[in-house]
Amino acid sequence: MKKGEFCLCKYTEEVDSGIKFVLLMHPKEVKKNRTGTGWITRISLKNCEIVEGLDFSQNERLNQLLSDPQYYPVLMYPGEDAWTASKEGFKEEVNGRTILALIIDSTWFCSRKIIQHNPALLQLPKVSFDGSYRSIFTFKREPRPEYISTIETCYYLIKELQPVGLANPQANPEPLMNVFKQMIKNQLRAENERILGLRPDIHQMDGKYRKLKEIPNF
Numbered sequence: 001m002k003k004g005e006f007c008l009c010k011y012t013e014e015v016d017s018g019i020k021f022v023l024l025m026h027p028k029e030v031k032k033n034r035t036g037t038g039w040i041t042r043i044s045l046k047n048c049e050i051v052e053g054l055d056f057s058q059n060e061r062l063n064q065l066l067s068d069p070q071y072y073p074v075l076m077y078p079g080e081d082a083w084t085a086s087k088e089g090f091k092e093e094v095n096g097r098t099i100l101a102l103i104i105d106s107t108w109f110c111s112r113k114i115i116q117h118n119p120a121l122l123q124l125p126k127v128s129f130d131g132s133y134r135s136i137f138t139f140k141r142e143p144r145p146e147y148i149s150t151i152e153t154c155y156y157l158i159k160e161l162q163p164v165g166l167a168n169p170q171a172n173p174e175p176l177m178n179v180f181k182q183m184i185k186n187q188l189r190a191e192n193e194r195i196l197g198l199r200p201d202i203h204q205m206d207g208k209y210r211k212l213k214e215i216p217n218f
Contacts, residue, residue, distance in 0.1 A: 006186040013175035014046050017158045018168030019099045020071060021048040023150060024056060026106035026114060037137075037151040038105035040183060044176050045154060050105070055117045066124075071100035074127040076153060082126035085160040093125075099166055101127065101157065105150045130160055137184060138216065151180045181218040188213045 023038045030052050042048050056062050066073050072094045083090045104111045135148040155176040161167035192212050193199045
């Protein structure tokens with residue numbers, strides 16, 4: 001393996017979405033600094049940052065952002081009480097402020113842990129999708145088909161908020177999906193090389209997975 005052969009830097013293009021994204025990253029996710037979609041999201045979005053932790057109630061940076069009057073904070077979370085792009089009154093509620101979109105970045109199990117440790121997050125206004133989406137992240141299996149990755153969440157939120165004037169209408173969010181697709185191809189390629197014996201098994205369960213993966217032609 002050549003050093004840097006799977007580097008995604010050349011596929012990354014910064015997107016100025018007009019939204020302030022904050023990824024609430026579980027400490028276990030922080031360790032995935034080369035493969036987690038949260039890290040790719042951060043470098044692909046202008047005005048995006050990662051706040052690490054499990055209990056955010058005393059997090060100085062998050063509290064600073066939440067109290068900043070230029071922002072309208074929302075938690076990306078489904079529910080009947082969640083705002084969507086098409087819900088009447090959403091734009092008036094935002095009232096010219098920049099949307100501060102908090103997105104929990106973790107495995108689904110650890111995401112529940114974050115919610116349990118931070119009940120105050122559920123007191124924030126929530127935002128969800130109008131549309132129904134399916135992840136293209138074929139390298140991993142989600143608990144439910146409608147669960148999508150962090151980078152896909154940001155992509156679809158930008159796309160839905162642009163027509164109603166709550167995201168930068170001039171922004172092209174496609175670079176988010178472009179780098180994500182390349183990441184998927186890289187992971188599948190590396191997995192096939194492992195199966196073919198070109199890379200060592202590094203996980204306890206690797207020996208059970210010996211079927212070559214089809215690499216999609218996105």
